[in-house]
Structure formats: structure tokens, C-alpha cells
Amino acid sequence: MSRLNIQHAEHARHHPLFTENPALWENLGGSLRLQHVQGGDRVLTYGDAATSLWLVYRGWVKLTRQTPDGKETVIGLRTEGEILGEASLFANASYPYTAEIVGADAELASVSAVSVQALISKDARLSSRIMALLNERMVQAQLKLEHMSTMSAAQRLGCFLLQLCHTQAGGAKTLQIPVEKNVLAAYLGMKPETLSRSQQQLKPLGISVDGHQISIGSIERLRDFVCESCSQSGSCAIDESD
Amino acid sequence: MSRLNIQHAEHARHHPLFTENPALWENLGGSLRLQHVQGGDRVLTYGDAATSLWLVYRGWVKLTRQTPDGKETVIGLRTEGEILGEASLFANASYPYTAEIVGADAELASVSAVSVQALISKDARLSSRIMALLNERMVQAQLKLEHMSTMSAAQRLGCFLLQLCHTQAGGAKTLQIPVEKNVLAAYLGMKPETLSRSQQQLKPLGISVDGHQISIGSIERLRDFVCESCSQSGSCAIDESD
Numbered sequence: 001m002s003r004l005n006i007q008h009a010e011h012a013r014h015h016p017l018f019t020e021n022p023a024l025w026e027n028l029g030g031s032l033r034l035q036h037v038q039g040g041d042r043v044l045t046y047g048d049a050a051t052s053l054w055l056v057y058r059g060w061v062k063l064t065r066q067t068p069d070g071k072e073t074v075i076g077l078r079t080e081g082e083i084l085g086e087a088s089l090f091a092n093a094s095y096p097y098t099a100e101i102v103g104a105d106a107e108l109a110s111v112s113a114v115s116v117q118a119l120i121s122k123d124a125r126l127s128s129r130i131m132a133l134l135n136e137r138m139v140q141a142q143l144k145l146e147h148m149s150t151m152s153a154a155q156r157l158g159c160f161l162l163q164l165c166h167t168q169a170g171g172a173k174t175l176q177i178p179v180e181k182n183v184l185a186a187y188l189g190m191k192p193e194t195l196s197r198s199q200q201q202l203k204p205l206g207i208s209v210d211g212h213q214i215s216i217g218s219i220e221r222l223r224d225f226v227c228e229s230c231s232q233s234g235s236c237a238i239d240e241s242d
Numbered sequence: 243m244s245r246l247n248i249q250h251a252e253h254a255r256h257h258p259l260f261t262e263n264p265a266l267w268e269n270l271g272g273s274l275r276l277q278h279v280q281g282g283d284r285v286l287t288y289g290d291a292a293t294s295l296w297l298v299y300r301g302w303v304k305l306t307r308q309t310p311d312g313k314e315t316v317i318g319l320r321t322e323g324e325i326l327g328e329a330s331l332f333a334n335a336s337y338p339y340t341a342e343i344v345g346a347d348a349e350l351a352s353v354s355a356v357s358v359q360a361l362i363s364k365d366a367r368l369s370s371r372i373m374a375l376l377n378e379r380m381v382q383a384q385l386k387l388e389h390m391s392t393m394s395a396a397q398r399l400g401c402f403l404l405q406l407c408h409t410q411a412g413g414a415k416t417l418q419i420p421v422e423k424n425v426l427a428a429y430l431g432m433k434p435e436t437l438s439r440s441q442q443q444l445k446p447l448g449i450s451v452d453g454h455q456i457s458i459g460s461i462e463r464l465r466d467f468v469c470e471s472c473s474q475s476g477s478c479a480i481d482e483s484d
Contacts, residue, residue, distance in 0.1 A: 046473075065388065065473030073388045073473060090374045096381055120370065127369035128362065132332045134376040139338055141383035146307065146315045148390050149431050189391050231288075231307030231315060232338075 012055055012109050015081055021129055027119055032109040043084065043099040043108060050087035050095050052110045056080055059106025062183055063097040074186040077102075077179060079164070086137075088113035089120065089130060103178030103212075143232055151229045153190045154201035158226040160188060161207070161216060163236075170220035178212045254297055254351050257323050263371055269361055274351040285326065285341040285350060292329035292337050294352045298322055301348025302421055304429075305339040316428040319344075319421060321406070328379075330355035331362065331372060345420030345454075385474055393471045395432045396443035400468040402430060403449070403458060405478075412462035420454045 012018065012032055018025040034057065037043060043054060046065060056078050063076035063084070075097055078084055087093040120127050147156050165173050177184070185195040199209050205225055206217025216222055227233040254260065254274055260267040276299065279285060285296060288307060298320050305318035305326070317339055320326055329335035362369050389398050407415050419426070427437040441451050447467055448459025458464055469475040 067392050067473050068470045068475045071392050071471070073392055075384050075388055075473075086377065090370070090377060093374075096384075121366045124363045124366065124369065127366065127373065128332070131362075131369065131373050131376060132335075134373060134380060135328065135332060135335075138376060138380040138383055141380055141387060142317050142338075145383060145387050145390070145431070146317055148387070149428065150309050150313050150315055186391065189387070228310045229313070231309050233310050 012057060015055055015083070017055075017083065017129075017133065021126055023123065024119065024126055028111055028115060031111050031115055033111070035108050035110060037101045037106050037108060039101050039104050039106075041101050043101065044095050046095055046098040048095050050085055050090075050093045051113050052085055053088045053113060053116050054084035054099075055109045055111075056082050056084065057107040057109050059104075059108075060102045060177070060179055061099050061106065061108075062102045062179070062187075063099050065097050072186075074183055077184075077187050084108070086134070089116060091117065102180065102183060140236075143230070143236065146231060147229075148189055150231075151226070152198075152201075153188070153194045154198040155226045155229055156188050156190070157195065157198040158202060158205075158207075158222050159230070160184075161214060162219065162222060162226060165216065165219055167219065170218060170223075173216045173219055175214045175216070176212055177214060254299060257297055257325070259297075259325065259371075259375065263368055265365065266361065266368055270353055270357060273353050273357055275353070277350050277352060279343045279348050279350060281343050281346050281348075283343050285343065286337050288338065288340040289336050292327055292332075292335045293355050294327055295330045295355060295358050296326035296341075297351045297353075298324050298326065299349040299351050301346075301350075302344045302419075303341050303348065303350075304344045304421070304425055305341050307339050314428075316425055319426075319429050326350070328376070331358060333359065344422065344425060382478075385472070385478065388473060389471075390431055392473075393468070394440075394443075395430070395436045396440040397468045397471055398430050398432070399437065399440040400444060400447075400449075400464050401472070403456060404461065404464060404468060407458065407461055409461065412460060412465075415458045415461055417456045417458070418454055419456060 013025055013029065018029070032055070043061060044052070058080055061078045061084060062074055063078065064072050064074055066072055084099050085095060087095055120130065147159060151159065161175065164175050164177070167173075181195055182192050185192040188195065190198070199207070202222075205221050207222065208215045230236070255267055255271065260271070274297070285303060286294070300322055303320045303326060304316060305320065307315050307317055309315065326341050327337060329337055362372065389401060393401065403417065406417050406419070423437055424434050427434040430437065432440070441449070444464075447463050449464065450457045472478070
């Protein structure tokens, strides 16, 4: 683990948490610690005291839980610019999932729960911003649940890809998704063979898959296919930050 | 709409928002306004400015959204003691769903967004409590999503019933659920015929359905059947308030 250097700090500054709260950046930016983590390594463990908030700087993280009858469920996939361990925002909370790096490796920045909680208790505008972020996250979870009923598997895969595009613009885009097929399928709530079939169904729309690289010929065309079955069509959290 | 009378006020006081924040009750309790709403009537509309926070005092509310291709999705069912319109906690937000009364009628208490926001900005402990509530709501939405993969339809129905029992104790319980089969099925993410089949599958566990009345012979037995396929087994938000 190493002190966050200037380059990394500048990158982290672009997280919505900081861009919308410059004061937070001034107070926390210097306390961020960078950790380089190998693929397969665990960042945090379900049930442990939530002592840190994490920011994904580069790479992919898989969030899982186990059921008593032995199933592993993938409840989240987080990548660049997203946070982990939001439970650390609350006193005496524990992590509600285990987080492990997928792909070759990743870089994460962490900050102690104590520092964040102290800041929140002093700054009402910050609390209000964090509440809005939590609410947005909840709306996203509800939306994903809605999609289980309203969307086909191919549309759900398309929606996942659109979110990774981080843009409301059209045009083409190439994405690197170093997540194994069974993990991605589990996250999308489908079987691996359904994921393969969905990839085939997206081909006529100009989506091609080559290993972990996915090329999208026309974001607009993909959006036409996906968003007509979503109640938030056109106003979801796909942002324009990129 | 009428000013909340003493009896209603005493009831609303038992909402977690108030039991864990007596100061909030002292500041808002007197501003709560009671509304008696007929079945089928609309309480709030998707996209409208979120000007009020609502507390369900009695009855059932269905939260829906429409997709552009014409599907209605049931994203929530709220009953006694629960809140509606949490978007009103944030400045300039709009309601992310339409809320309509199901069953014969309902009683709701409302309070203006302005009053709530003013209180939050003055009280850091209150913000922190509301953040925790939002996080809990998000964890519940994630859990419901997880159940789409880990649970059978009968287990998902069982989980919904357990949540309505509001207890960690065993024993028997009778519930009144005046929600039409197609609405309940949509909420649970299954077809109406799957819901009927699920009810049949729960019969050997001592669950019997008579119109809108559901009798649970042994909560413990139902929990054994449901919770082994849930990663939060034994530690979910089923509270002990009842």
C-alpha cells in the first residue's frame, strides 16, 4: 500500500463524490491511500466491520455473497470511478458483501470510515449529497429489478454495456471487460449459455465480442433496442462524464 | 384531508423514522396531515415534483412505472408503517414512480418536503439516520435482485410473507393482503399462474390462502424453507417491532 501520488489523486478527483463536493476533496484527497491488488485477491470480506471506504481507480471488482445452501451470488460489479464499502458511511456497520478483484489486477484508493464519518457530521451539504447518491444507487437497484420483468436477456446485457459507455451521445465505443462469462452472467441474473445467446442476438445491432473486448458500432442503435423496455428510458444514470 | 388526530399521531409515532429520532417526531409529528384515499385513487404521479413525504398509516399502496413499449411494472408495494416519496428528502427531485391505493381504501399521513429538508439541514444525527434508512432500503432492493437468481418462485412468495410478519419469532400468523393476484405476481417478478403454483407449493408448509387472507401455520417452518437460499439468512430487515 502506498501514499496516493499526484497522478492518482488527480484521477480520483473526477469521482462524482468529489466533483460535486470540492470541500470533500480538499479534506479527504490527501488521506486517500492507493493499493495495488492482484486478480483473485480479496479487498474486503462480508460481515467484517466496515472500516474503510474504497474508490476503484482502475480495474474490476466483483461483489459477492453466499447463501446457506452454498450458492455464490454476484450482487455487483464495480469499475473505474465507482465506490465500494459504502457501509463505512454509517457508524458500527459491517460490509454486506465480499469484494474480490477480477481480471489481472486493479488499483483502489481507500480512506478510513472514521475520517469520512467525521466530515459528514460537520457538513450538512455533504450529508445531503451522500443521501442523494445513496438514493440514486437504490433507484438503480430497483431499476435492475424492474428489468428482470420488462427486458429480455439480450436487452439486459445491452443495458449493462450502455452504462459502461458513460455517455448520452451516439457513435461507436470499445469496452474492455475482463470479467469471466460465468461471473457476468450471474451478475446479470442469467445462465452462461443465455449470455452467449444474448451476445449473438446483439450482433445484428453492431455489437461484436472478441475475448474480453466488446465493440459497440452504434450506441444510439443499442439504446433504441434496450431503452424502449425501461421505464427510465432516456433519463437513467448514464452520465456524460466521459 | 384532515389534521392528524391524537390516535393517528400516536400510531405514526411507531414508524422507525420517529422511534429512532424522537426529536424528529417532536418537530414533524404536529405537521403530519392525514388523508383518506379510496382504492384505485392516485397518491402521487411519476415525474411530478416531489413535494411531500408520505407515511402509510393503514392499507396498501402500489408503486408503478410505465415502459415506453407499454408495460406497467410494479416496483413496490407499501403498507402500514412504511414511507412513500422518499425523493422529497432531496432538493429539486421528482417522484420516481406513480403511487395508487390497492384494496378498498387507505389512510396516509403526509408532510411537506420543505419541512423535512429544513430539519435535515439543521440536524446531523437525523441526516445520518436517514442515510442509514436509505442504505437499508438499497440493501433490500439488492437482496430482492439476488433472490431472482437464488430462490424459487415459492421461496420468493414465502420471503414476501415473512417480511409482512414483522417478527423474528416463530408461531402462527394471519395476514390480510388486499392486493390483486396480477399485481402481487408482477411485484414478485413472476407470472400470475406461477404465483398460483407457488401458493400450492407452500401448502404442505402450513400456508393457506382464502381470498385476500393468508394464514401461516408456522413462521419458523416457512423461514426454514425460504432463508436457506438467502445470503442474509437470519439477519435481514425482518424486525421485532410487532
